[in-house]
Amino acid sequence: MTLKTFHFAGVASMNITQGVPRIVEIINATKTISTPIITAELQENSSMEYARHVKSRIEKTTLGELSSFIEVVCGPYSCHLAMGIDMSRIKVLGLHINLETIVACILKSRMRLKPAQVEIAARTSRIIVRVESSRTSTINAELARLALSLQNVVVAGLPNIARAVIAVDDTRQPAIYKLCIEGYGLREVISTYGVVGERTRSNNICEIFQTLGIEAARTIIMSEITEVMEGHGMSVDWRHIMLLASQMTARGEVLGITRHGLAKMRESVFNLASFEKTADHLFDAAYYGQTDTINGVSERIILGMPAGIGTGIFKLLHHHEDKQIPSIDQTICIGLNLLPFT
Known part of the structure; x- marks a missing residue:
């Protein structure tokens, strides 16, 4: 196996680690893998529009992606930050949010802004952010910092999901749609409306263990190793893979075949x-x-x-009958009896 990647069926823009690097991640039980992928089945898997709506609930959307501009506005008595929200882009992405939702997300962020500092401009799609400072130099620095921080505020989706792609299975009629999600957060994806939790899986073994338990982790170890081997045209007896998965999960936790994992095994x-x-x-x-x-x-x-x-698993003991050892006199007599007559 060489160091190469494998494309998802129906998704040409998403790659997952395969070959030797993937085998190393599985056997070592790596917590942070290079390409975490969550495959989610949909309740209505034959509708493209339904898949887009579920995708909008999962994929992370930041304020910078929805803003047409973020600028500092200085007046004769005060300075503030003005953000223009592109409502048409919100409609195209299928996001069920409005200006009030965006303001609530800003207040919940780590910037610790007060409700009096964030407001919606009347009859416009602008959000005004003010700072509490009396010095001009401090205000300018604070507004510049806020302009950078506001772009990273998550207003829709899950914070740990970087991207979600709709995969299409054209081999079946009608076509079947599912989501290939890049990132962590299996528990949040399973609880998302429109996702079938029973048929949702992740290639991160440690996340499977924390969410679904040790038996699910054992199953995913066997399936991931089998998929990697079959993807390179190799077949391994399932008993060997089962033995490895059982050894890694025998202690009730996922232990990698490393110096630290073997010390616990x-x-x-x-x-x-x-x-x-x-x-x-x-x-x-x-x-x-x-x-x-x-x-x-x-x-x-x-x-x-x-x-x-x-054959070395048992010991064979042979029972010897007690035999009386002849004395010296008996030996001499036996010897004399064997002498021929003269």
Whole structure:
């Protein structure tokens, strides 16, 4: 497998990590993956218009995307910030928001503005933002800072969703539509109106574990590895993949095959020393007086003992009947009886 990406069916503009990098992310149970993708099924999956409405509820929309201008207006007695909202763009995007909704989002942001500082200009689609300062130099700096901060205020959608793309399955009639969402927030996507939560999945194993539990994480590990292998024309027996997924989730949490994850999986000193930091594990075991029962495969192989698997999983004991050992006199008599007659 080479370092390459794979395109979603019906979505040419969205890529996901595949090949060796994706296998490394799965096995190491990486919390922050390079391309987090959430695939969401829709309740009305045959309507393009319905898919656009659900997309507008999920995809993040900032104030900078809806503003036609943001400028500083200075008068003889005061200065303020004026923002022009493009209402036609809100209609094109299918957003169910108005000026009052935008003002409420500004007040909820981290800028800590008071309700008296933000108002809607009468009979216009403008929002006025004022600052509380008596010095001219301070007002100018504060307005410049607000102009930059206001562009990043989220007015619609989920804050952690960078982009949502409508994927089309043309192989079925009528065509089936679904959403391919880039970002984190599986719990919020599942709870969005119009999304079928039972058929919504994420390629982030840790997010699946935090949202749906350990069994769902085990299932997604097996399916993700299988998809990567099949995408490169390789087939692996599902028992091997199941064994790996079970080992990673046996402790009730997702543990990667790394030095930190194996330290929680294994209790044997020789088993830990067989992976990484051999000298450190042996030194710590000797210092703290740890014991090893030598029951695992790695420990037995290291010490040159038969592994406790297969034919070595049981021990065969042979029962000997008690036989009386002959004395010296009996041996001499037996020997004399064997002598030929002369």
